[in-house]
Amino acid sequence: MKHEAAFVFSEEQLGYKFHDDHPFNQRRLTMTNDLLMKAGALNEADIVPARTATVDELLLFHDEDFVSAVMSATDGQHKSSFTTKYGIGTEDTPVFPMMHDAASWLVGGTLQAADLVFENKYEHALNLGGGLHHGFRGKASGFCIYNDSSIAIEYMKKKYQARVLYIDTDAHHGDGVQWAFYDDPNVCTLSFHESGRFLFPGTGHVSERGHGDGYGTAYNVPFEAFSEDDTMLEACEKVMRRVVETFKPDVILTQNGADAHYFDPLTHLCGTLQFFHEVPRIAHDLAHEFCDGRWVAVGGGGYDIWRVVPRAWGSLWMEMSGQTALRDEPIPDEWLARWQEESPVKLPQSWHDPKGLYPEIPRRKEINQKNARTVKQALKFLSKQT
Amino acid sequence: MKIEEVMQKNVITITTDESVTVAAAKMKKHDVRHLPVVDVDGIEGVLSNRDVRGAESGSVSDYMTRNVHTCLPGDFVEDAAHQMLENKIHCLPVVDPYENVIGILTDTDLLRTLVRLTGSDRPSSRVEVEVDDKSGKLAEVTTIAKEHAQNIRSIFVIPAEDGRMRIVMRLQTMNPGRFAQALKENGCELIWPEEPEMTL
CATH class of the missing domain: 3.10.580.10 (CBS-domain)
Structure with missing residues (x-):
């Protein structure tokens, strides 16, 4: 029998750690797993171990000299030229012990998830350690070394001849994946993000639509700063559906960065948990409607590891595994007791954010209008096609 | 060029x-x-x-x-x-x-x-400040960048009104917040990113 959803995780994925003060903190994985277990949404038996990716698999996407540089940086032979040429040893992506190994485990988790879905063992599979969407072919960028999603897309193309739709709802533009498949007509990338005017990496304009044979297989919906749930969800619902209908993918790969939340310290969007309940729901519906259920999900950004990431990713798993009713239960006391002491902020007690989480946005009307205009522009190409 | x-x-x-x-x-x-x-x-x-x-x-x-x-x-x-x-x-x-x-x-x-000069096609965060148009001001800004280990991918200076100048930078970082804050603390007027209309 086909199981509904697989939860891919291995301890080795926790080794992806730059240093104590770095915003990218994999404790979020530990906290998410613990929350799900204590909420009764995940058993040890549900967890499928990740694996490491082989060098050959990394080379499905990355340049050989880049992978060699990461490997030698891992061994402590850091050259200053690595910083400019390969983006390793920068403030964002510093060198850390065993970085090649740790990054390979994140990639392997996403490959494992892809295999579980295509070998018909599971309808959906989740690797929260993945989603490192800024990694380029030959350069690390924005906390990302190896780009697990780009590698997994190449892998699914080669191994399963799949047409892949990549949907990215991280607050940052999914640039690494977009540029990787910019001229590929068999891979479609769709990224929702905070406008590049405000936020790294600065790209992801609605006019970026692909190139050559791949023209019309890249979509971008940049949101104004301070956008709220309603306007963002309306855009996601509309554009995701239209793109799936037009592109007709075999599988949907979603990147579920949890940094579009109001509490996130690096971004300026005003999402609440509602956003993280609804986005996976839309993806889930579309996967069943158009892809025979095939849905691979990965994590991504998310820098409020206390109040946001465990709940957002926990909610994602509940959606994938058909346990959304659990969101009506309170956050388990055992979890709060385990983590509250270490947390610099008060941990939330509900899977839902209260109304009035943040002050009224004065420019709400203008922001919503601008976003509606962006959606229209993003869909322009699609209406011409049909 | x-x-x-x-x-x-x-x-x-x-x-x-x-x-x-x-x-x-x-x-x-x-x-x-x-x-x-x-x-x-x-x-x-x-x-x-x-x-x-x-x-x-x-x-x-x-x-x-x-x-x-x-x-x-x-x-x-x-x-x-x-x-x-x-x-x-x-x-x-x-x-x-x-x-x-x-x-x-x-x-x-x-x-x-x-596009090449401004670096708008490369992954970066944009920061813009206005300062007095005086010798040494640019050096102050780039020194603060150095102190925050920020790599400047592009920088240009535009004359502004009333003896002021604007400095526009693109930084190779996901997280320019602390650097922008330090610029403000050192007397630069922060033009971009725009000040939030509410305290975060």
Whole structure:
């Protein structure tokens, strides 16, 4: 029998750690797993171990000299030229012990998830350690070394001849994946993000639509700063559906960065948990409607590891595994007791954010209008096609 | 940057005696809007897609613009841009000392240069400040960048009003927040990212 959803995780994925003060903190994985277990949404038996990716698999996407540089940086032979040429040893992506190994485990988790879905063992599979969407072919960028999603897309193309739709709802533009498949007509990338005017990496304009044979297989919906749930969800619902209908993918790969939340310290969007309940729901519906259920999900950004990431990713798993009713239960006391002491902020007690989480946005009307205009522009190409 | 670094080197040319319909077809085939017109003595003129619009017969020499502006490969890009703007033209043939056409610079090349100069095509975060237009101010800003281990991918300075200047930077980082805060604490007026309308 086909199981509904697989939860891919291995301890080795926790080794992806730059240093104590770095915003990218994999404790979020530990906290998410613990929350799900204590909420009764995940058993040890549900967890499928990740694996490491082989060098050959990394080379499905990355340049050989880049992978060699990461490997030698891992061994402590850091050259200053690595910083400019390969983006390793920068403030964002510093060198850390065993970085090649740790990054390979994140990639392997996403490959494992892809295999579980295509070998018909599971309808959906989740690797929260993945989603490192800024990694380029030959350069690390924005906390990302190896780009697990780009590698997994190449892998699914080669191994399963799949047409892949990549949907990215991280607050940052999914640039690494977009540029990787910019001229590929068999891979479609769709990224929702905070406008590049405000936020790294600065790209992801609605006019970026692909190139050559791949023209019309890249979509971008940049949101104004301070956008709220309603306007963002309306855009996601509309554009995701239209793109799936037009592109007709075999599988949907979603990147579920949890940094579009109001509490996130690096971004300026005003999402609440509602956003993280609804986005996976839309993806889930579309996967069943158009892809025979095939849905691979990965994590991504998310820098409020206390109040946001465990709940957002926990909610994602509940959606994938058909346990959304659990969101009506309170956050388990055992979890709060385990983590509250270490947390610099008060941990939330509900899977839902209260109304009035943040002050009224004065420019709400203008922001919503601008976003509606962006959606229209993003869909322009699609209406011409049909 | 010099013109030779940004110009198109595979330049499509035409001769004075060719027919205007051939010229129009050539523009269409190569997807260009301007053809430098050449003969044995070098550049004779430029034929634009506007010159040939509606033309059905005649030779290139009947339609081309003569005595055109040209530039040398060693000229600075910014001077060429100024020349094009002043003369309201969209291309400059690049010639060698013997007036042979060796390249062409169009407004598209200038836009590409602007993108390269500002780094808007590379992963970066944008920070803009206004400071007094005084010697040493730029050094103060870049020193703060160094203290915050920020790698500046591009930087430019624009004159502002009332003895002020604006400094626009693109930084190779996901997290420019602390750097921007430090600039403010050191007396820079933060223009971008815009101040949030609410306290986070």
